[in-house]
Amino acid sequence: MMMKRNLLFTAVTALFLSACGGGGGSQTSAPAAPASDASGAASTAAAPAATGELNIYNWSDYVDPDTVAAFEKENGVTVRYDYYDSNETLEAKVLTGKSGYDLVAPSIVSVGRQIQAGAYQPIDKSQISNWNNIDPELLKLMDQVDPGNQYAVPYFWGINTVGINKDKVAKALGDMPMPENAWDLVFKPEYTSKLKSCGISFFDSPAELFPLALHYLGKDANSENVDDLKAAADLLKAVRGDVKRFSSSGYIDDMARGDLCAVTGYGGDLHIAQTRANDANNGVKIEVMVPVTGVGVWVDSFMIPKDAANVANAHKYINYTLDPKVAAQNADFVSYAPASKPARDLMKPEYAQDPSIFPSPEVMAKSFVILPKSPDAVKQSVRLWQQLKAGQ
Ligand code: N2P
Secondary structure (H helix, E strand, O other): HHHHHHHHHHHHHHHHHHHOOOOOOOOOOOOOOOOOOOOOOOOOOOOOOOEEEEEEEEOOOOOHHHHHHHHHHHEEEEEEEEEEHHHHHHHHHHHOOOOOEEEEEOEHHHHHHHHHOOOOEEEOOHHHOHHHHHHHHHHHHHHHHHHHOOEEEEEHHHHHEEEHHHHHHHHHOOOOOOOOOHHHHHHHHHHHHOOOOEEEOOOOHHHHHHHHHHHHHHOOOOOOOHHHHHHHHHHHHHHHHOOOOOOOOOOOHHHHHHOOOOOEEHHHHHHHHHHHHHOOOOOOOEEEEOOOOOOEEEEEEEEOOOOOOOOHHHHHHHHHHHHHHHHHHHHHOOOEEEEEEHHHHHHHHHHHHHOOOOHOOOOHHHHOOOOOOOHHHHHHHHHHHHHHHOOO
């Protein structure tokens, strides 16, 4: 296990280093399949004759609706798109073996376990002509949980971090200056007792929250040690009374409206909250913070469940999302770092250079990948989590 973790860490460090060189080296691969332009207009090359359906189950707020619409138009496919907001919810569904979906997108934390449980079918790479666009460092990282990259095709990667409503936090803190470590805002009672008045939200997921608490305590963020997990639970218990809600997606609109002021959230989702507030012109100023002490990092990948009925369409969709133009437009909408490496250069420059979307090497060096856990560790953290939420 230790060996595996070290390898993962090395791979992620490489990813971070490669992610920070300006707009990112553009890697050219010549897609053999019909390419689409950014508007999603049908290409002139012969479109595959496939018709039918595609049932996608993916994270909420994780695709530009135009991406789906253009894919439907170009391929004559009707897409049904359902959402989840935690790996736990997705896992419960795919492990039944009868998900009813053709594509899902778990995070690296669950990929290995779900492959071993037999939940997926291998990807036919011959149908993914854009395969070479995938950032090789992401593939290296995923190789540790999916040897040979047989089952999982990276979609986006990103961070778990803190978002704040700047004015509300400043007001609630009063004379107290902002902490040097932004995690203090949500984990230190001195701060949470003040921010309680304007609304704190935590991830509604032990898999996302425990690593952050462990890291804050200076412990291995992926520790499976029972005492470490208890220490993390104690930290969370100490601020539990100041937490208004546990949410892994609802915090986006609450923040945008000004109903929350300090949240743990997915980086891109916090950006979306910022964009929604700006669009509403409601005076809410959201900042996506990138604590210098580091953040949680994940990679989400497309996978095809064993019971998928529309396997060819699933491959087509995966391939479509890796097209640099499509990926860039999609990334600009969801504000996450696309797995399609050449897409970075095609993104809005302010996003391609945003350190909360592509964190700096300094931050990355202090960060951690949220890694798979043993069944015992999962059980233990779920037990502690239930007690925490019940206020015990
Ligand atoms: C999308 C949240 C996705 C990321 N809204 C979590 N891995």
